Amino acid sequence: MKEELKPLLEIQAIDLQIRKLEQDIKVIPDRLNILTASCDTISKQIEEIEEELKEITAQKINIEDEIELENARLAKDQQKLNSLKTNRDYNTMLKEIDGIKTANAAREEELVQLMAKGEERQKECDELKNKVTQLKEEIRTENIVVQKESDELKKLLTDLTAQRDEIAKKAKKDLYTRYMFLRDKRAGIALAAISSKASCGGCHMNIPPQLYNELLRNEKIHYCPTCQRFIYIPVEPNNNSASQ
Numbered sequence: 001m002k003e004e005l006k007p008l009l010e011i012q013a014i015d016l017q018i019r020k021l022e023q024d025i026k027v028i029p030d031r032l033n034i035l036t037a038s039c040d041t042i043s044k045q046i047e048e049i050e051e052e053l054k055e056i057t058a059q060k061i062n063i064e065d066e067i068e069l070e071n072a073r074l075a076k077d078q079q080k081l082n083s084l085k086t087n088r089d090y091n092t093m094l095k096e097i098d099g100i101k102t103a104n105a106a107r108e109e110e111l112v113q114l115m116a117k118g119e120e121r122q123k124e125c126d127e128l129k130n131k132v133t134q135l136k137e138e139i140r141t142e143n144i145v146v147q148k149e150s151d152e153l154k155k156l157l158t159d160l161t162a163q164r165d166e167i168a169k170k171a172k173k174d175l176y177t178r179y180m181f182l183r184d185k186r187a188g189i190a191l192a193a194i195s196s197k198a199s200c201g202g203c204h205m206n207i208p209p210q211l212y213n214e215l216l217r218n219e220k221i222h223y224c225p226t227c228q229r230f231i232y233i234p235v236e237p238n239n240n241s242a243s244q
Contacts, residue, residue, distance in 0.1 A: 001232040002221050007171040008179045008230065009191050014164045019188050021157045028150050032142050039135040042128050049125040056118045063111050067104050074100045175221070175230075182229055191230040203227035 001009070077097050084090045168176060182190035192202030198212045199205060205226040215222055215233050224231045 001235060002218060004172055004175055004221060005191060005230060005232055007167050008175060009232075010167050011164055011171065011176075011179065012183070012189070012191050014160050014167070015183060016188055018157060018160050018164070021153055021160070025150060025153050025157070028146050028153070032139065032146050035135055035139045035142055039132055039139060042132050042135070046125055046128050046132065049121050049128070053118060053121055053125065056114055056121070060111060060114050060118070063107050063114070067107050067111070070100050070104050070107075074104070179230070186227065186229060189229065191232065192224060192227070193234045194231050200224040200227060200229065200231060202229045202231075207231070 074097060077093055077100070081090065081093050081097070084093060171179070179190045186202060189202050192200050194207065194212065194215060195201060198207055198209070200207060203224060203226045205224070207224065211222060211225070214220075215231065218233075222231050223229065
């Protein structure tokens, strides 16, 4: 590998770490956001159930009032029953009394059903409130973890950036400019190693045999004819044929 490429290769390795760190920092809040969204959703469900419970309570009061009024009416009718003088009036009053009793029985059944529904919904509401309490505790704990993790990654990012800046000072200006252009256009990979099968490690296309031989001679910097990345033949352990 040409000496001029070594700083760029070091920078590329750091840039890839920086890119990964930036992605990690970006997604760190996602865990917290998921918990918060879940808590908000459940809180909304609680509000809806509480509104339903209010409606149930209002319906119960209305039915109880109706039953009370009808019972008062029933008592009056029963008092009148013995004072009626004709069978026709007596039978009419009996039918009216039976109608009141039937209607009240239906109201009482509806009241029982409403009470059962209210108890069921209240139990569900209490369970959801317990879940919200648990989620809020998880959010509090996760918030501490997220903040610590974020601070650590940001510190590492700062250190890597400082290290990168020092290495960048060693790079030739024109090569560094080209590196930056390629890095941004080629998903962070501006330098690509050539494999033993003479293919570019960036675009995976084969390079011409003549170009491969020129890379072996290591006399100048070359670029992939397909993706335009800097290309080089990596140095193998205990093999200096492709170095310097």
